[in-house]
Amino acid sequence: MSQPSVGGASIGQWSAAGMIDGRRRTGIVVIGALVLIALPWIAVASGHAALTLLVTRMMIYGLAAVSLDLILGIGGMISFGHAAYFGLGAYVVGILAYHSGAGEPMFGVLPGSNLVVIAWPAALIVSALVALVLGALCLRTEGVSFIMITLAFAQVLYFFFVSLKFYGGDDGLILRGRNVVSEYDLRNPILFYYICFGLLAAFVATCRRLLDSRFGQIVQGASQNERRMAAIGVSTYRYKLACFTIAGGAAGLAGALMANYARFVSPDLMHWTESGQLMVMVILGGVGTLFGPILGAILIVGLETTLTSLTEHWKFILGPVLVLAVLFTRGGLWRLLTGQSRAFNQ
Amino acid sequence: MLRVRGLTKRFGGLLATDDLDLDIWVGELHALIGPNGAGKTTALAQIAGEILPTAGSIHFDGVDISRDSAPARVGRGLARTFQITQLLHTFTTEDNVALAVQIRCGHSFRFWADVHRDQTLRKPALEYLERVGLSSRAQALAGELSHGEQRQLEVAVALATKPRLLMLDEPLAGLGPAEAAEMVGLLRRLKGQIAILLIEHDMDAVFDLADRITVLTSGRRIAIGPPNEIQCNADVRAAYLGEE
Numbered sequence: 317m318s319q320p321s322v323g324g325a326s327i328g329q330w331s332a333a334g335m336i337d338g339r340r341r342t343g344i345v346v347i348g349a350l351v352l353i354a355l356p357w358i359a360v361a362s363g364h365a366a367l368t369l370l371v372t373r374m375m376i377y378g379l380a381a382v383s384l385d386l387i388l389g390i391g392g393m394i395s396f397g398h399a400a401y402f403g404l405g406a407y408v409v410g411i412l413a414y415h416s417g418a419g420e421p422m423f424g425v426l427p428g429s430n431l432v433v434i435a436w437p438a439a440l441i442v443s444a445l446v447a448l449v450l451g452a453l454c455l456r457t458e459g460v461s462f463i464m465i466t467l468a469f470a471q472v473l474y475f476f477f478v479s480l481k482f483y484g485g486d487d488g489l490i491l492r493g494r495n496v497v498s499e500y501d502l503r504n505p506i507l508f509y510y511i512c513f514g515l516l517a518a519f520v521a522t523c524r525r526l527l528d529s530r531f532g533q534i535v536q537g538a539s540q541n542e543r544r545m546a547a548i549g550v551s552t553y554r555y556k557l558a559c560f561t562i563a564g565g566a567a568g569l570a571g572a573l574m575a576n577y578a579r580f581v582s583p584d585l586m587h588w589t590e591s592g593q594l595m596v597m598v599i600l601g602g603v604g605t606l607f608g609p610i611l612g613a614i615l616i617v618g619l620e621t622t623l624t625s626l627t628e629h630w631k632f633i634l635g636p637v638l639v640l641a642v643l644f645t646r647g648g649l650w651r652l653l654t655g656q657s658r659a660f661n662q
Numbered sequence: 663m664l665r666v667r668g669l670t671k672r673f674g675g676l677l678a679t680d681d682l683d684l685d686i687w688v689g690e691l692h693a694l695i696g697p698n699g700a701g702k703t704t705a706l707a708q709i710a711g712e713i714l715p716t717a718g719s720i721h722f723d724g725v726d727i728s729r730d731s732a733p734a735r736v737g738r739g740l741a742r743t744f745q746i747t748q749l750l751h752t753f754t755t756e757d758n759v760a761l762a763v764q765i766r767c768g769h770s771f772r773f774w775a776d777v778h779r780d781q782t783l784r785k786p787a788l789e790y791l792e793r794v795g796l797s798s799r800a801q802a803l804a805g806e807l808s809h810g811e812q813r814q815l816e817v818a819v820a821l822a823t824k825p826r827l828l829m830l831d832e833p834l835a836g837l838g839p840a841e842a843a844e845m846v847g848l849l850r851r852l853k854g855q856i857a858i859l860l861i862e863h864d865m866d867a868v869f870d871l872a873d874r875i876t877v878l879t880s881g882r883r884i885a886i887g888p889p890n891e892i893q894c895n896a897d898v899r900a901a902y903l904g905e906e
Contacts, residue, residue, distance in 0.1 A: 530770040533761055533777055537750050544748040546712065548762040549736030549823055555770065 341654045345607060352513055356506045368509050374610075374617045375512045376573045379519055381597040381609035383566035386523055388595070389604030390532075391559045392539025393455070396463045397470025398594050401447055401564040403586025405439035405571025407477060410489040410581035412438060417492050432495045432502070439572035440565045446473075447564020451557050470591055477583040488582025495576055502576055512573055516610070519566055523606050526562075535559045600641055602648025611649045615641070663688045663857055664709070664740075664827055669718035671704055671881075678704040679715065680881035686827060691849070691858045693868045696878035697901070702861045703745060705878070706829050709859075710742045711735045722827070741825035743816040745832045745861075751805030755796060755815055758804050760787040762822035787822065794818040794848055810841035817848065828852070829859040834867055846871065869893065877901070 352371070359367040380402050387393040412435045415421060415428025422428065429435055450469045457465055478486045494502035502508045526532045537545050538552035545552050575581045584590065597616050602608025619637060623630035645652040666684040670677070678701045686692045694702050707713040709720055711732035720728045727735055750758050760783040764770060767782070777783055791797040794814040799807060804815060813833055820828055833849070834842050846867050852858060853871065862868050868875065869889045877885040877898050885895045892898055 525776075526773055528776040528778060529774055530764055530772040530777055530780075532773075533757070533764065534770045537753070537761055540750045540752065541748055543712070543744075544750060544819075546732040547710070547736065547742055547744070547748065548765050548819060549733045550765045550770070551731060551733045558771070 337655060344653055348607075348610075349517065356509050365505075368505050370617070370621060371614075372505070372509045372512050372577060374614045375509075375516045376570055376577055377594075377597065377617055378610035378613035379512075379516045379573070380567050380570035381594050381601065381613045382516070382520055382523065382606055383563045383570065384594045385598045385601075385604065385606055385609045386526075386566070387560055387563040388598055389602075389606070389609075390523075390527065390539065391535045391556055393556060393560060394463050395454075395466040395560075395563075395591075396588070396595065397450075397466035397468075397591050398563070398567055399588070399590035400450075400470035400473045400586045401443040401567035402571040402574065402590065402594070403477070403581070403583065404446055404473065405443045405568030406575035406581040406585050407483070407489075407571075408439040408442045408568070409435045409495065409572045409575040410491060411483055413491045413495070413575075414483065414489060430493075430496050432497045435495050436569060436572045439575075440569045443568020443571065444561050444565030447567075448557065448561045451560035451564070455553060455556055455560065467588055467591070470586060471588060474583050474586045474588070477586065484582070486583055488580055488584070491575060491579040491581070494579060508576065512577075515569065515573070519569075520606055520610075527606075531555060531558070596638065600638065600645075600649060602650035605648060605650040608648045608650030611653075615649070663723060664859075665721040666709065667719050667721075669705065669708060669720070670716045671701075671708060671713065672716045678881050679708065679718075682718070682878070682881065682883055684876060684883070686857050686859055687873075689854055689857055690873045691853045691860060691871055693860045693862060693872035693875045694878065695862065695865075695868055695875060699880075700878040701881035702878055703831055704881075706742060706831055706859070706861060710740060710829060736823050736825075739824070739826035740829070741820040741823045741827070742829040743813075743820050743831055743833060745835060747809075747812045747816050749804040749812060749815060749819070751803065753804055754801050755804055755807065755811075756784070756787050756791065756800040758815060759790050759818050759822045760784060762819045763787055763790075766823055790818040790822045791815075793821065793851075795844060810837050810844075813837060813841075813845065814848070817845075821852075825856060827857045827859065829861075831861050832863060833860070834862055834864045842867070 355371055356368045359365055380398070384395065384398045387395055411422070412429045416430045417428070454462055454465045454469065477483070483489050494508065496502070500507070502511070527536065534545070534550060534552060534555045538556055542552065571585065574585065593616065597612030598609045599612070600615060601610065601612025619634055620630065623633050647656065664684070664686040666682060669679050669682040671679040682705060694705065696702055704713065708715045711730055711734070715728070719726060722735070722738055722740060725738070727738060730738070750761070753761070760777060763783050763786045764777065788797060788800060791800055794817050796811060796814050796818060799811060804812065807815060817830070817833065833845055837845060842864070849858070849860070849871055860868070860872065872889055874886065874888055875892045876883055877892060879901045884901060885892055885898045887895070
């Protein structure tokens with residue numbers, strides 16, 4: 317490579333490196349998507365049909381983790397209460413299904429429903445609205461206070477559902493079956509798998525698109541330098557709140573999927589340890605990478621499943637594995653895979 | 663155009679700004695000088711709305727803006743640059759400017775269209791980079807720019823908010839001779855087009871560019887006037903220039 321000048325060479329190197337990184341990234345995404353699309357067939361063919369179920373669970377957590385990355389990684393809002401929206405979405409599906417089964421309307425007026433077209437949007441909207449209200453309060457603080465207040469609100473919701481005896485309290489609520497798309501029941505694991513995959517892919521694609529929009533530019537700018545944003549004449553509060561709301565809605569949708577997956581909802585879904593686990597997925601996968609948290613979810617759910625089958629003290633093994641993973645993949649798994657980790661460390 | 667009266671800022675026992683009066687006329691280049699710790703940057707931050715004064719009023723174009731937020735003041739036409747550059751380091755040079763253009767164009771609740779293909783943002787952004795002499799670095803990351811280039815970018819971003827009063831906090835600090843000459847050239851081109859409040863330690867540049875100069879020591883104004891008067895002022899020589 318000829319070097320016309322020091323400055324010129326550095327631009328050249330950067331754009332060339334950027335292009336190679338970009339191609340590698342696209343390659344990994346395409347391969348990952350193809351593997352996920354082919355997986356149910358591979359699972360059936362190789363006689364490990366349960367694999368489909370496991371990967372469904374990974375993708376549901378992946379969706380929740382990506383939604384957390386949208387606020388934590390992209391927007392710089394370190395929420396320690398994201399599982400609240402995950403659990404809330406699950407409860408919306410659970411409660412609607414309960415009233416649909418019992419035949420008695422909620423508060424005597426609202427009928428229950430078992431339909432996907434009603435229950436899932438309801439889960440998304442309720443979670444988003446709660447995120448809007450709580451976010452409006454939380455975003456008045458920043459730094460450690462923000463972390464603590466998001467955690468506090470999530471715990472309030474947790475204890476609210478624990479004490480909600482009508483819907484099972486801390487025993488939770490069992491769903492009689494999965495939600496229904498007109499006459500098709502989602503009991504078919506392969507159909508349910510592809511629905512989860514479709515929603516995850518659609519959400520990640522939407523987020524990628526969002527990053528390059530006017531809205532996304534403001535949110536990313538705000539996470540980097542609030543002072544700069546004020547100096548160019550924008551108060552970022554409402555944009556951050558909108559971002560928080562979108563993430564809450566997506567987590568609610570993931571919760572709706574979880575309720576269908578497990579056919580069971582309980583307050584444990586919104587416990588702070590669950591929020592912490594989502595954070596671990598994001599950090600392990602790569603903060604602010606959107607694809608990374610999916611890897612994080614795959615790793616955590618995978619480890620949890622394999623280790624629990626070995627020993628009941630599985631967290632004893634999980635801990636060191638996580639420490640090693642964080643130490644050796646600085647910047648997260650995604651950056652390690654796409655070769656960005658060195659640039660990240662600089 | 664800008665009218666500051668009785669501006670006072672107290673940090674505990676420290677009086678950072680002490681009953682400061684300051685007028686900036688339309689199209690004027692007004693320099694604010696004084697020894698280190700004189701409260702120049704603190705005064706600027708209060709005019710920009712980042713720090714609330716303990717007392718005093720700030721009028722811009724006859725409107726009392728004392729209680730306006732910093733972003734609202736930018737909307738009225740007050741822009742600033744920072745002594746320690748405040749840029750979005752992972753954004754490209756062009757994107758830093760384009761974001762300022764975008765904010766000027768109204769709300770940003772647009773979720774779909776790609777800003778990088780939006781010519782209503784790209785074209786003005788490139789024009790501002792052209793004006794400060796950075797257009798060849800448009801696609802470099804802001805964090806990769808040299809110190810001098812970052813200073814130029816600060817000015818381009820501030821200009822992109824279409825200010826009528828531009829406040830520059832030590833734009834020459836840390837620049838090499840060639841870069842400094844380039845920045846002085848840029849300020850000379852801007853002079854007359856918009857009002858400028860310049861904080862600067864480089865006295866050659868200040869006396870060369872300024873229409874009027876205000877001198878601060880310990881938050882107090884000790885002199886105001888055109889450069890030749892300030893140069894002869896006994897108080898100023900004693901407090902500030904005397905030792906040189």
